[in-house]
Amino acid sequence: DQQVKQNSPSLSVQEGRISILNCDYTNSMFDYFLWYKKYPAEGPTFLISISSIKDKNEDGRFTVFLNKSAKHLSLHIVPSQPGDSAVYFCAARGAGNMLTFGGGTRLMVKP
Amino acid sequence: KAGVTQTPRYLIKTRGQQVTLSCSPISGHRSVSWYQQTPGQGLQFLFEYFSETQRNKGNFPGRFSGRQFSNSRSEMNVSTLELGDSALYLCASSLEWAGGAAEQFFGPGTRLTVL
Numbered sequence: 001d002q003q004v005k006q007n008s009p010s011l012s013v014q015e016g017r018i019s020i021l022n023c024d025y026t027n028s029m030f031d032y033f034l035w036y037k038k039y040p041a042e043g044p045t046f047l048i049s050i051s052s053i054k055d056k057n058e059d060g061r062f063t064v065f066l067n068k069s070a071k072h073l074s075l076h077i078v079p080s081q082p083g084d085s086a087v088y089f090c091a092a093r094g095a096g097n098m099l100t101f102g103g104g105t106r107l108m109v110k111p
Numbered sequence: 112k113a114g115v116t117q118t119p120r121y122l123i124k125t126r127g128q129q130v131t132l133s134c135s136p137i138s139g140h141r142s143v144s145w146y147q148q149t150p151g152q153g154l155q156f157l158f159e160y161f162s163e164t165q166r167n168k169g170n171f172p173g174r175f176s177g178r179q180f181s182n183s184r185s186e187m188n189v190s191t192l193e194l195g196d197s198a199l200y201l202c203a204s205s206l207e208w209a210g211g212a213a214e215q216f217f218g219p220g221t222r223l224t225v226l
Contacts, residue, residue: 050200098156
């Protein structure tokens with residue numbers, strides 16, 4: 001039972017355009033949502049987070065939107081840069097400090 | 112501030128052996144969590160330690176265990192290794208305060224290969 005899903009395994013965008021990565025969840029008890037960026041053979045790097053009581057959080061080129069009624073969150077990267085190419089994971093915090101991760105979306109930003 | 116460190120970075124073991132992995136959290140972080148990443152199952156939560164106590168445990172067999180020391184450093188142990196235990200093992204640390212954000216910061220991982 002996948003509680004956090006990223007339905008797009010890959011996404012390709014042109015440099016300078018917007019990248020939108022999506023994530024769906026089923027557990028309404030999740031209270032915090034996070035996005036991580038990951039390169040092969042490295043640990044995930046924290047990007048941005050959002051509390052379940054908010055619907056938007058912005059940090060530089062990264063914005064996360066949360067739609068609680070739809071149990072959906074998205075990460076917007078504007079403008080996209082070639083250095084953003086990586087695998088992006090969304091994660092949701094449940095009991096205690098436990099994170100449940102989605103399967104990841106590979107983003108490729110073409111110059 | 113130094114990040115999360117994990118040792119060793121790479122390990123090769125044979126079936127039936129046991130292994131111990133080490134994690135040093137960011138200074139001041141008291142919560143340490145362990146995750147397993149495999150191509151088939153993705154990133155899965157193993158357990159979390161806070162103040163030397165296991166607070167949460169994921170759905171893994173008892174061969175996977177861990178502990179945390181008074182300086183917040185943590186170790187995880189896998190006994191009777193199986194081929195399927197080959198994975199990247201990630202440690203993450205976070206600050207902890209009631210009702211607050213709990214961004215977890217990950218170390219580089221330990222790549223375990225079981226032959």
